[in-house]
Amino acid sequence: MRKILILANNDVGLYKFRKELIEELLKNYEVYISLPYGEFIPNLKEMGCKFIDTAISRRGTDPFTDLKLFSFYLDIIKKVKPNVVLTYTIKPNVYGGLACRLAKVPYIVNITGLGTAVENGGFLQNITLFLYKVALKKSSCTFFQNQENLEFFKKKSITKRKKIILPGSGVNLQDYSLLDYPSGKTINFLFIARVMKEKGIDQYLSAAEFIKKKYPNTAFHILGFCEKNYKGKLYEMQEKGIVEYHGMQKDVKKFHIHSHCTIHPSYYPEGMSNVLLESAACGRPVITTNRSGCREIVNDGVNGYLVSQKNTHDLIEKIEKFLTLSNEAKKQMGIEGRRKVEREFNRQEIIKIYLDEINSVLK
Known part of the structure; x- marks a missing residue:
């Protein structure tokens, strides 16, 4: 069976906003998920995902810690041998993208927001955009969740590869149904x-x-x-x-x-x-x-x-x-x-x- 590897930085977003996508993928693929352990990992494992515990310093800027993450992603890719990799959020996008590029594995990136490092400008923005430019050079496709983020990447010439706008993660319309409107005085x-x-x-x-x-x-x-x-x-x-x-x-x-x-x-x-x-x-x-x-x-x-x-x-x-x-x-x-x-x-x-x-x- 073909394999899909998902790189993310937390279990909450993966389970709450991408559960339905994973359910579809599990029908035809082995699905491996690489992220830190959290309360929804048992749910994801019960669905059929193969979990790889991955330490990520979400807001840290220590280059040695990030280098370890990049190396860890390389090891995962070599062991799992995925047919395609899906990445979410900045660090998985950047270091996962770099690892995929080096291993010559197809990868699809999701820009779930620019993040404060990019938004605030300055030296950290320059470093982040440089890393993005290198990481996305061979991406099969980059998803953006709003037009402004896509235009920003275009303006900065981050990637010339295929780009698509998604309407965010969307909503499960059955889970979030139309509720009666309250009529209380408060x-x-x-x-x-x-x-x-x-x-x-x-x-x-x-x-x-x-x-x-x-x-x-x-x-x-x-x-x-x-x-x-x-x-x-x-x-x-x-x-x-x-x-x-x-x-x-x-x-x-x-x-x-x-x-x-x-x-x-x-x-x-x-x-x-x-x-x-x-x-x-x-x-x-x-x-x-x-x-x-x-x-x-x-x-x-x-x-x-x-x-x-x-x-x-x-x-x-x-x-x-x-x-x-x-x-x-x-x-x-x-x-x-x-x-x-x-x-x-x-x-x-x-x-x-x-x-x-x-x-x-x-x-």
Whole structure:
């Protein structure tokens, strides 16, 4: 049986956003997955994947650690002898791509966002782009999740090989079905993300403090892993009744049931926001940043609102605008969001594109 090797940096994204693709691949291929051990690895192994425990320093910049990763990928490729390799996120893309190029194995790359190293510019950006240029020189195809990322790579002449835009990871429309819209007196807002500066948590907390004082019948919920420097602030604001912090949640759907709107003021350089896709699929209006990876999911004023990044005043204005809508108008916004996801972000369409590319490579 032919073999496919998948290089990724975490189990959560691989299982939650690419499970359906892996299920399809397992019908015709042996599937090997190389990534650090995590709570979803047993699920992936149960599906039939062969797991290779791989240490990755996701945000580290130590060249010796990265050299070890490159060497490890080379060893994996020699042992597994895959027919094609799929890579996700910066380090697997770069060091996996380099290893594939050296081993002369076909590989398909997915740019899941530019990452802060590229977004922030400077020396680190130059190094990262140089590595990308070398790594993607022989790629069979490079997938991008938004037009802006693709244009950036074109402008920087990173790769002249085949490039395709995917609508992110898409949504499983059965898993995230259209929910009844809540009719309670309290309007619930949801923030679902890692609690960190670049995800817009400061803007969300400031807006919550202002809105809660002016509109007591509102509730601001936060779901996600909290970085240490925000824990104290969250618990302090929770004690004051401004926010409700629920920690990291495996299943966010139960929170969407009671939510009226998802607020995602992120300015993190992501490819396509899965938080927004899943919220819209559930029939929830969204308020998010007017930047790539977020704006593609919102028709402003139709299924949500766009705000300027890092702009708390604009965020407050859009929340107030949302609060003035009737419950029926809010519900209709959510329905429009569901329709948009069905038209543009169905995960099954993404799987077809992947399978077509893999088949093309293996002909």
